[in-house]
Amino acid sequence: xxxxxxxxxxxxxxxxxxxxxxxxxxxxxxxxxxxxxxxxxxxxxxxxxxxxxxxxxxxxxxxxxxxxxxxxxxxxxxxxxxxxxxxxxxxxxxxxxxxxxxxxxxxxxxxxxxxxxxxxxxxxxxxxxxxxxxxxxxxxxxxxxxxxxxxxxxxxxxxxxxxxxxxxxxxxxxxxxxxxxxxxxxxxxxxxxxxxxxxxxxxxxxxxxxxxxxxxxxxxxxxxxxxxxxxxxxxxxxxxxxxxxxxxxxxxxxxxxxxxxxxxxxxxxxxxxxxxxxxxxxxxxxxxxxxxxxxxxxxxxxxxxxxxxxxxxxxxxxxxxxxxxxxxxxxxxxxxxxxxxxxxxxxxxxxxxxxxxxxxxxxxxxxxxxxxxxxxxxxxxxxxxxxxxxxxxxxxxxxxxxxxxxxxxxxxxxxxxxxxxxxxxxxxxxxxxxxxxxxxxxxxxxxxxxxxx
Numbered sequence: 001x002x003x004x005x006x007x008x009x010x011x012x013x014x015x016x017x018x019x020x021x022x023x024x025x026x027x028x029x030x031x032x033x034x035x036x037x038x039x040x041x042x043x044x045x046x047x048x049x050x051x052x053x054x055x056x057x058x059x060x061x062x063x064x065x066x067x068x069x070x071x072x073x074x075x076x077x078x079x080x081x082x083x084x085x086x087x088x089x090x091x092x093x094x095x096x097x098x099x100x101x102x103x104x105x106x107x108x109x110x111x112x113x114x115x116x117x118x119x120x121x122x123x124x125x126x127x128x129x130x131x132x133x134x135x136x137x138x139x140x141x142x143x144x145x146x147x148x149x150x151x152x153x154x155x156x157x158x159x160x161x162x163x164x165x166x167x168x169x170x171x172x173x174x175x176x177x178x179x180x181x182x183x184x185x186x187x188x189x190x191x192x193x194x195x196x197x198x199x200x201x202x203x204x205x206x207x208x209x210x211x212x213x214x215x216x217x218x219x220x221x222x223x224x225x226x227x228x229x230x231x232x233x234x235x236x237x238x239x240x241x242x243x244x245x246x247x248x249x250x251x252x253x254x255x256x257x258x259x260x261x262x263x264x265x266x267x268x269x270x271x272x273x274x275x276x277x278x279x280x281x282x283x284x285x286x287x288x289x290x291x292x293x294x295x296x297x298x299x300x301x302x303x304x305x306x307x308x309x310x311x312x313x314x315x316x317x318x319x320x321x322x323x324x325x326x327x328x329x330x331x332x333x334x335x336x337x338x339x340x341x342x343x344x345x346x347x348x349x350x351x352x353x354x355x356x357x358x359x360x361x362x363x364x365x366x367x368x369x370x371x372x373x374x375x376x377x378x379x380x381x382x383x384x385x386x387x388x389x390x391x392x393x394x395x396x397x398x399x400x401x402x403x404x405x406x407x408x409x410x411x412x413x414x415x416x417x418x419x420x421x422x423x424x425x426x427x428x429x430x431x432x433x434x435x436x437x438x439x440x441x442x443x444x445x446x447x448x449x450x451x452x453x
Contacts, residue, residue: 034125037063042138045403047161061114064121078124082413084360085116091346092307099306108307111400119409128376132178139175157211169212176203181375184230222382229378286336293340304347338397358388364412372416380411
């Protein structure tokens with residue numbers, strides 16, 4: 001029996017008692033709530049948010065935390081897989097015993113836990129395709145603001161809405177990498193592919209104008225690897241043992257190049273790299289701060305100074321560093337190194353655990369890619385590598401609600417089952433037991449002779 005009213009307007013729901021059409025429920029959009037929340041999260045973190053702009057970000061964090069509780073049957077496995085992301089928040093809470101300010105240590109621990117919570121929820125509730133799409137669309141906002149207001153610094157490098165050129169380059173690299181799969185996905189929406197065709201090249205141009213040498217090297221290396229993945233690695237599945245041969249060729253070429261550079265020519269990788277990047281041997285004064293960080297870790301090897309224990313206005317060493325970098329008054333600063341930042345706060349346990357956290361992020365993304373070697377999973381490996389490279393000069397793995405750290409945690413704890421090709425359905429058999437059109441019909445089962453009259 002038809003349950004729809006003939007007089008109901010187009011798009012109305014099933015007819016209720018008396019033949020009156022019921023309106024469609026808004027619950028049919030529930031499947032997009034997570035995507036909308038993550039898109040909003042990326043949108044409000046793609047540019048520095050202060051004052052009233054920070055309120056939506058905290059509301060979205062509350063949505064993710066509430067979702068972890070409501071969907072605990074699904075997210076509990078994410079907590080188990082993502083346990084390394086919860087260790088630093090625990091260190092913050094434990095360090096309240098000796099930290100200069102217990103309230104600051106508790107606050108940092110809570111926000112570090114929220115950093116892991118966002119990653120665990122997104123990694124367990126959303127597909128890799130949707131996660132990359134949300135990050136691509138969210139970072140477009142930062143790209144548009146950069147084009148409208150490039151705000152070059154004293155050296156001519158673009159900074160956009162960010163305080164530093166390196167921050168701008170990192171966000172544009174995320175937009176570039178997350179939009180890259182749309183260019184080679186024929187099943188994607190045409191409008192999304194058009195946006196990718198516009199903003200992926202624009203992201204590369206902005207990285208070039210930002211004069212961020214490290215991100216530029218990442219751009220060149222990742223583009224070469226992803227193009228090889230699309231046009232060489234994936235088609236190699238059609239040839240038996242082709243991928244094994246490619247791996248052997250890459251390993252042999254790497255060994256030959258390493259032997260020639262370091263065995264025969266006495267190549268100095270550090271000085272050559274710094275010269276190519278246009279950096280001095282002190283890395284713009286970073287080595288001065290790193291020496292202070294190592295000295296503090298030697299003085300407090302097992303406990304450190306506690307969470308938020310060094311960068312405080314009442315601490316003379318912190319003010320000395322800010323004056324070294326030409327700040328007249330104390331300002332919030334960092335050691336520009338995730339490992340040393342955690343080492344100063346939590347001692348050598350925090351220092352070495354940060355290395356473990358970076359290795360876990362790369363290994364998790366690589367493990368997912370080995371199970372299902374798609375371009376989307378390869379992007380998560382590239383993003384994890386970006387975070388590891390940045391963590392040597394920035395505090396991505398020691399900062400609260402860091403977008404780059406959340407991306408790496410997502411790539412490490414997510415699951416992506418291998419795609420399986422369903423076999424075609426068998427054709428229906430005729431009474432003879434053979435499929436229709438089989439040439440054996442007439443040969444095995446000849447027509448019956450005509451009846452004699």
